[in-house]
Amino acid sequence: MHTNFLNALPPLPIDSSLSEIVSTLCKSPNCVLHAPPGAGKTTRVPLALLKNFDLAEKKIIMLEPRRLAARTAAIRLARSLGEQVGETVGYRIKNDTKVSASTKIEVVTEGVLTRIMQNDPELSAYGCIIFDEFHERSLHADLGLALAIEIQEALREDLRILVMSATLDTQEISALLNGCPIIKSEGKSYPVTVRHMPLPQQAGRIDQNIPAVLNHMVKTIHYALAHDDGSILAFLPGAGEISRVAEMLEGNLPNDVDATPLYGNLSQAQQDAAIEPAPEGRRKIVLATSIAETSLTLEGIRIVIDSGLSRSARFSPTTGMNRLVTEPVSLAAATQRTGRAGRIESGVCYRLWSQVQENSFRSFTQPEIKEADLAPLALELAEWGAYGEKGVHALAWLDAPPTSSYTQAITLLQNLGALHADFSITEHGKALAALPLHPRLAHMVLTASKSVYGHTACTVAALLSEKSHDEDLRHSVEKAAVNSTIKKTTQQLCKRLRISSTEAVNSRVTGFCLALAYPDRIGMLRPTSRTEYKLSNGRKAELSETSSLAGTPFIVVAELNDAHATSRIWRCAPIDIDEIFTLFESDIHTQNTVAWNTETAAVAALQTEHLGELVLTQQPSSDASPEQITNAMLVGIEKLGIAALPWTKEATRLRQRLAFMHQHATLANSSGDNHNWQDVSDKALLNTLPTWLAPYLTGMRKASDLRKLDLESILLATLDWTQQTALQKQAPSHFVVPSGSSIRIDYSDPNAPVLPVKLQEMFGATQTPCVLNHQLPLTIHLLSPAGRPLQVTRDLVSFWQSGYPAVRAEMRGRYPKHPWPENPLTALPTRKTNRALRGK
Secondary structure (H helix, E strand, O other): OOOOHHHHOOOOHHHHHHHHHHHHHHHOOEEEEEOOOOOOHHHHHHHHHHHHOOOOOOEEEEEEOOHHHHHHHHHHHHHHOOOOOOOOEEEEEOOEEEOOOOOOEEEEEHHHHHHHHHHOOOOOOEEEEEEOOHHHOOHHHHHHHHHHHHHHHHOOOOOEEEEEEOOOOHHHHHHHOOOOOEEEOOOOOOOEEEEEOOOOOOOOOOOOOHHHHHHHHHHHHHHHHHHOOOEEEEEOOOHHHHHHHHHHHOOOOOOOEEEEEEOOOOOHHHHHHHHOOOOOOOEEEEEEOHHHOOOOOOOOEEEEEEOOEEEEEEEEOOOOEEEEEEEEOOHHHHHHHHHHHHOOOOEEEEEOOOHHHHOOOOOOOOOHHHOOOOHHHHHHHHHHOOOHHHHHHOOOOOOOOOHHHHHHHHHHHHHOOOEOOOOOEOHHHHHHHOOOOOHHHHHHHHHHOOOOOHHHHHHHHHHHHOOOOOOEHHHHHHHHHHOHHHHHHHHHHHHHOOOOOOOOOOHHHHHHHHHHHOHHHEEEEOOOOOOEEEEOOOOEEEOOOOOOOOOOOEEEEEEEEOOOOEEEEEEEEEOOHHHHHHHOOOOOEEEEEEEEEOOOOEEEEEEEEEEOOEEEEEEEOOOOOHHHHHHHHHHHHHHHOHHHOOOOHHHHHHHHHHHHHHHOHHHHOOOOOOOOOOOOOHHHHHHOHHHHOHHHOOOOOEHHHHHHOOHHHHHHHOOOHHHHHHHHHHOOOEEEOOOOOEEEOEOOOOOOOEEEEEHHHHOOOOOOOEEOOOOEEOEEEEEOOOOOEEEEEOOHHHHHHHHHHHHHHHHOOOOOOOOOOOOOOOOOOOOOOHHHHHHO
16 A cells, blocks of 8 residues: 555645545544635545545545546546556446456446445445535436435445535535535635636627637637637537637647647547647647536646536426527636636636626526436436335435426336336336436337347447437448447447347438337428428427438437427437337327318318327228217317308398397396397307207218308297297387388397488387387488488487478478478378379
């Protein structure tokens, strides 16, 4: 054992706190360490515990948030001991393990820690768990801490838990760990000059116009190269932006400057190249995502240029899908990024936003558990035995899983056959949990492994785990053999599932494999489009206009941006309808539907086959009852509107009289009647179609059949005999005027029914005609012999006295053939001319 190795190492700020950390863990089972970036906690604390803490032959396991961080930390720890990785210090990450019988410190990534806990709930080989960079609040870190606390409380009182954080609220973590001690290391970092350099047109919130940000980033890089010494670390939101900036810089950099990318899906060799210091006499520009915020020390970096943007996946429990969100970083993350410039010596940080905009930044990054797809978490909890709401909430969480997202995750797992009805795990679920894949992908490879498509499914799973960049995933499958990372992951999956390496990879069945993982994302092309699809979960999704898959009848979507009502498809593959029927025979249900077809304006009886929200096939059906046809006709009339019915003059007039009675129901019933005068407005008639119209639709199937309806008789049939009598009495269709003519009353205005009558026919009338038991006077339109209005009145006596003399004076010369007596009250009412009257 290396007894004096710590004394031989160069001093770091954390050194002054190491003895306190060791002594605290000797007395207390738990401890929280708050140390700023660059203090040295990752590389010094495990070694101090190994040297000074009695582990009783057990090992230390340290959790890192990323594979790159875990491997780099293990390498630095081993170098501190003068050893190779795999001796005293080793690591376990996805697709790569370097440990031996002599390993005492294991640096692992989050999924690995969860597997170790599931396989050995007592953690019998380990005496201490270190949660490094816990402020990142990843889903697996939260889960790992919750399970570690339960292990400690139920099985291992001797287990020690150390949580290390740079920017998190340590009081909250301490409270979760039964009020354990908090140790603060002030640390030491070199001063960093912060310079705000917003885009010229920026105002309000930080600019998210990506092209503008990238142009500004390139200009700032050139400015920094000209005005500052040292290498540059430039933070960008994602791999796509890094590639674009790299292209913009290519051929435009000084001869002594190299640009290297750094993000999670690069090969190990590419990541190592980014981390290593620039050769003597040269400078480098590291174009990185948030992967470089913590854990890593990049040698020679004196300049940080921060776009202020980050990209993460947000899960929607409503749609069951992730959407990629590009948003401003938190203040804590911006502080972490700035600190990268002061690790080795004083530096400078260019922030591509203003101090005013900084006021809108949130304090901390949202914990992943609040925003992530919780299907992996729900499966792990079910395997642990903490299933159902009661089991989940029995664990110690800094933030409990949101109910809506957790419920959606449970539903997905049950659909995959991973959980029983009581939410306990099935044997299939245990098999899914054992694979280092999302449950969807694990279900895909396990199911496909029972067929000849196992090798292809493992390739697809490897591609999706590493984020393939091809829209058509068939192309990615075809190129997978030349990608060392994808090839290695595929081989390990095949080995686990005992799939022969000689089994052929067939890119043509990519969609078939994807459908096993994403049965809710089978897309069917909309009839009027080449790019718009309806998914089996009911959502809309769209390919780009230039997509090679445009016009494909059926696709399966693996990845899409769910930011809008119509999601943008990023990764997919075609699938044949025969393959859909083969895969989902038990899920496809046949339905006989009788519905109104808007295009043909007729009832269509169809037999349809459904998968989720998709109608896969449809054909005419003769299996339709008269009741179904009538109901479909009623729907059609609702869509066409009440005006589509054959409203003859007689039917319209009857409807107007009924509307009048409804309007004045109180007056109508004042004589002792108690009739219910129904509303006959458009809305009311449409709402009551089944009551008054349905019985007359027998035998009708199309809009043109409606011409056969006698609406006057149908409306009249809604009244019983006493109502019909009351209608004729209180709202008669005609009124007999003094001349003996029966004149039709116009009820088009229910508030003021009109009696249009020639003036001469009203001679001798001393009372204004009324309806509603003489309670409502009619509006009299007194007409000329030619039928033109002369006077409108509701008081005939007043008209004869004051209005008639003026009308007589004006009209007797215009219509000399007609009588215009001086006293209309004593004159004979008539329709005839003077000659006809004399002849009589």
